[in-house]
Amino acid sequence: MAKAILVDPAKCINCKACQVACKEWNKTGRNLESAVAYGDLNMPREITSKTWTRIIVKQGMEGKKPYLRFAKTQCMHCADAACVKACPTGATSKDDDGYTVFDAKKCIGCNYCVKACPFQACKYDEELKEINRCIFCPDRRSAGLATACSTHCPSGALTYGDLEEIKAEARKRLAVYSKKFPEACIYGENEMGGLRYIYILQNKPSAYGLPDKPTVPAGVVVWNSLVKPGGGVAAAALVIGAGTAALLNLRARRMEKLEKERIEKQETG
Numbered sequence: 001m002a003k004a005i006l007v008d009p010a011k012c013i014n015c016k017a018c019q020v021a022c023k024e025w026n027k028t029g030r031n032l033e034s035a036v037a038y039g040d041l042n043m044p045r046e047i048t049s050k051t052w053t054r055i056i057v058k059q060g061m062e063g064k065k066p067y068l069r070f071a072k073t074q075c076m077h078c079a080d081a082a083c084v085k086a087c088p089t090g091a092t093s094k095d096d097d098g099y100t101v102f103d104a105k106k107c108i109g110c111n112y113c114v115k116a117c118p119f120q121a122c123k124y125d126e127e128l129k130e131i132n133r134c135i136f137c138p139d140r141r142s143a144g145l146a147t148a149c150s151t152h153c154p155s156g157a158l159t160y161g162d163l164e165e166i167k168a169e170a171r172k173r174l175a176v177y178s179k180k181f182p183e184a185c186i187y188g189e190n191e192m193g194g195l196r197y198i199y200i201l202q203n204k205p206s207a208y209g210l211p212d213k214p215t216v217p218a219g220v221v222v223w224n225s226l227v228k229p230g231g232g233v234a235a236a237a238l239v240i241g242a243g244t245a246a247l248l249n250l251r252a253r254r255m256e257k258l259e260k261e262r263i264e265k266q267e268t269g
């Protein structure tokens, strides 16, 4: 069953427990760019291949009133995913439950998915030679557990559940918030064909650093309509021309060599 997370920034306290839990559970390293260490509420400034989720911090003045807004961000697992459309080899694709997944064996390192993502949530790891992003904790989901980030949120800003129940809860909260906040809205029901993170916002999305109208970049649409799904590098070569295809193939060979070296190292070590 499709699961989702309701993000309610009004309840977020920017404690970054979600970020730490994600790193701990998914073993992406302890390089936590902590607010305490840097004295900067907005750390880290971007999602990286080792930090899959972060809190966007927006602060300023509205008239004479100061505001401070926090919004967790990560791969949204868009139904109409720009990264999937942009990937020429099928390395980035959708699983049966609608989550965006990655297959390192098919990746040629072209980084088209990285450039296509309207949320800057998809990152290439130069060291590991792979694409990384929030994977929506598949091991926990299959064990009947909520995701690590939502489990460890102490303030109720993150609620994990069935997608339809999450949408219903968002509508309930909207009815309350819209009495006081005229710009209150639900974000994620329709954007990019529907997201697996549904936001209940008291202001318009850009007030939280989220794109008001996220879109699949125009070039990506053309690419996708020309390359048949599953057509792989050979089909891509027809569209992008021999020069670029040669580069892609060169990259693919390099990746194969690296993979062989990795396996050899594993076997000897």
Ligand code: SF4
Residues within 6 Å of the ligand: 074, 075, 076, 077, 078, 081, 082, 083, 084, 100, 116, 117, 118, 119, 120, 121, 122, 133
């Ligand atoms: S948020 Fe970006 S990386 Fe995630 S599914 Fe959407 S386009 Fe792909």
Ligand code: SF4
Residues within 6 Å of the ligand: 021, 022, 023, 025, 026, 052, 053, 074, 133, 134, 135, 136, 137, 147, 148, 149, 150
């Ligand atoms: S769902 Fe899992 S992988 Fe995604 S941000 Fe939360 S803890 Fe990280």
Ligand code: SF4
Residues within 6 Å of the ligand: 011, 012, 013, 014, 015, 016, 017, 018, 019, 055, 070, 072, 152, 153, 154, 155, 156, 157, 158
């Ligand atoms: S754990 Fe919850 S309250 Fe803390 S930063 Fe993450 S979303 Fe906000």
